[in-house]
Amino acid sequence: MDLHLNAPYCMGTIVGVTYDDGVVLGADSRMTIGMLVANDSVSDKITQLTDKVYICRSGPAAVLEFVSDYVRNILDQQTIQFGQPATVKATANLVRLFSYKNTNAIQMGQMGMIVGGWDKYEGGQIFAVAQGGTILKLPYAIDGSGSSGIEGFLDRAWKEGMSKDKAEKLVVKAVSLAIASDAASGGAVRTVTINSDGVRKNCYPPDSLPLCDDKRRRTKTKKTTTTRTERRIDAPKP
């Protein structure tokens, strides 16, 4: 697995949580090329696969764009065949199959995806598809380079049966914390809330995020006056 230093990567942080009525997906918006930040505001890491199923992508940009387009193509055909929108489980499995079958071919580094959505059979569901093709159905999931910093936070903060606003605030807080501690995450926080009523997208610009000025890292320095004593070094007297 080598990291191509000239290829764009969307490593960042992606989060998906379920709440009582549906799911909230969140992601940062930083794209990096090698050590350079390509842009901090353009990439939308949450892509639509079908009406009420979205995928959060983290990893090499080219491969993930391809996966999204490929799965969306198959789902469009399935929707026509079955006469109803695809279920979240079917979508997640399509993503998983692509990952599993092409593990050896994709030599571009870590790839993690979170498929989240709402369907009428099971309600809101979150599936984490990891590198290699593991699929896990979870109440909440995180992935991306910045996710390791917020594992503990999310374990404590997520509670069963939250309301929509609380869930969205939790996702924004989690991604902001990840942005503050990870170099490959940054920019705005984008959220997508999916429930039986529909899909609502939000964007939280970088200035509005908690921890945007990284207050937790700053230690208070006391203002002190420094007295300067001048030491004059005279030439040695003969």
Next chain:
Amino acid sequence: MAKASVDARTKGGFSFDLYQRNEMLLKKGLQLPKFRKTGTTIVGLVFQDGVILGADTRATEGPIVADKNCEKIHYIAPNIYCCGAGTAADTEAVTDMISSQLQLHRYATGRESRVVTALTLLKSHLFGYQGHVSAALVLGGVDVTGPHLHTVYPHGSADTLPFATMGSGSLAAMAVFESKFREGLTKDEGIKLVSEAICSGIFNDLGSGSNVDVCVITKGQTEYLRNHQLPNPRTYTSTRGYNFTKGHTEVLTTKVTPLKSKKQAAEVDAMEE
């Protein structure tokens, strides 16, 4: 019993069979032949009436300037143009290929080409070659759905932006854009900003140089301003010229050898139309 036919996938892409032999030759000291790159500054921006693309005109072969005035803004469709950075052969081949495919598509549909069509074709081609086709492109055009500007990376990912830069001089050009770009520029302001960004690349990046090419695409009209600015004129030209008359060089010895007379050509019929 009828055997179900399996479509064997045609082996496309690159063949890496000689990889070990090449490595062995490199170790023995053989130099790889240099290929011509367009170490480049290419930019694009969306203004109020459409899209403006810009490019420098230097093509390099390692440390040597191979072409002082090459064309980096390639034609894709009458309303779509594409700037290319990376290996010159790759950008030319890819853009020519997509241009042909779009022409056939226009004949089949009878409609003006759309930028997203060109984008999808470019993306799928480049992704299939997994980044080995080194073509980084700024694709811009105006179609029925409005003005579009995209960047395409060699690995097959794409971005949609209001202003974009690519190539070795992209950071210099992006600095100019980030400070001076705003939505709703007029055509003259846009051309001025694009020229400034390219000049920034020309003067601050070794891989970019020579002149500024600009292409303005609006609904129904495209203006290709080849060599819009020439900020690097040839300064030291001799006014006397390079005529060396007889007497400039000292002659030491003279030897005259008459050529043998040629045989007369056989009578042949002229080629008929």
